[in-house]
Ligand SMILES: Nc1ncnc2c1ncn2[C@@H]1O[C@H](COP(=O)(O)OP(=O)(O)O)[C@@H](O)[C@H]1O
């Protein structure tokens with residue numbers, strides 16, 4: 001396989017970014033308490049690899065558990081809401097309303113209810129990633145072309161038949177698009193919750209390191225988060241292409 | 257085959273009731289090719305939904321095959337202006353879709369998939385799409401998609417084919433090609449057709465009878481029998497008798513639009 005310029009660009013861009021950062025730190029003698037140079041950050045990452053890995057793992061599993069809950073409940077509720085256009089039209093504004101509440105604001109409440117630990121992180125991840133899934137699944141179902149529905153109903157198809165043959169397959173691109181966004185949001189939720197009150201996780205580690213003035217470690221934590229976030233996004237982007245690839249190809253051609 | 261007896265239909269919209277059809281009567285015989293023409297918004301699509309049982313009349317009665325229509329009739333194939341093929345299915349699988357729904361094929365579909373595939377390929381052959389069976393809808397032109405949509409409407413060998421402006425979105429050349437495709441399918445398979453269109457030449461070329469509808473609230477104001485010999489070649493469209501017929505129909509529509 002030939003490697004195209006497009007494939008190299010992101011890597012090259014990242015490397016240049018780090019080089020510029022390193023260069024700027026050295027050139028302007030930036031205080032390590034303000035912005036540590038990448039070399040210092042990588043050194044901290046190598047030195048504290050075990051705590052970083054351990055806490056990354058905690059963040060990962062709370063994110064994933066919250067996300068799985070969101071997927072299960074999100075798809076279920078999405079199917080219910082999208083089942084009929086009347087329910088959809090009635091509930092859509094409510095869902096959008098809920099979705100626009102900053103979920104981060106409920107973290108202190110969750111901590112008061114469930115104490116410091118993984119549960120608030122899981123619940124925050126769940127809450128923050130739940131609505132995009134519901135909204136997208138419901139929209140995918142409720143926007144089925146009425147004429148296509150007529151074609152099938154005139155054949156004697158039941159509502160369930162129409163869902164199985166058209167509604168649900170048609171929802172796949174909406175769902176995978178939502179999952180890609182939701183996993184990133186779940187991750188944000190888990191980390192925010194950890195920074196507010198937890199005894200493990202990368203968010204917790206960064207707060208601790210910050211209060212000990214170990215800025216390179218704080219940035220190493222940030223780097224760990226970035227890597228985790230990108231990997232999760234990439235995984236779901238890949239899944240999306242495999243499961244609903246037709247939507248990409250269909251939208252790329254004019255006749256679609 | 258189809259009989260509408262003094263049918264009226266009102267929609268309850270946000271801005272009060274809309275009477276789409278008022279006191280419409282219409283009969284279509286077994287095997288007949290009927291066309292319905294009329295100004296936009298006069299209730300043609302509503303008429304189609306009434307005949308297929310997708311909506312119930314506010315007043316009057318609808319009969320299909322002698323029986324009063326109480327719900328979706330289950331013997332109708334439908335096609336619309338938009339081909340509405342499923343983009344995640346190949347053309348062949350799109351055509352097979354009705355067989356996954358209509359009894360008795362529904363129960364046999366899995367076991368006799370090969371038999372049904374062969375049948376679908378034959379039908380695709382008739383409309384000239386046999387070699388495109390494995391393609392996806394987005395890889396095909398609008399005319400080809402509409403051919404596939406016709407096959408989907410006919411695969412379960414319905415007694416009744418309902419077409420709601422099926423060729424309206426196509427260019428003039430493709431449209432004439434599809435007239436011929438539809439003419440041949442009809443002559444071969446012998447189903448009853450109701451074709452809604454606002455193309456008067458299309459109606460005159462294809463149909464045995466042309467029904468003209470008035471502006472909303474719609475009803476049938478005139479029924480014309482078209483008796484050009486069959487099989488009709490496309491050249492019929494350039495004969496004086498044909499042009500006269502189209503002219504008269506046009507005059508009638510202009511008249512009802514004024515009213
Ligand atoms: N679901 C509906 N609710 C309310 N009004 C409708 C509905 N469907 C159609 N109408 C109205 O009924 C009239 C006839 O519609 P239609 O049968 O689609 O006309 P045509 O197909 O002849 O253009 C139009 O004025 C349209 O606005």
Ligand SMILES: [Mg+2]
Pocket residue numbers: 300301420
């Ligand atoms: Mg219409």
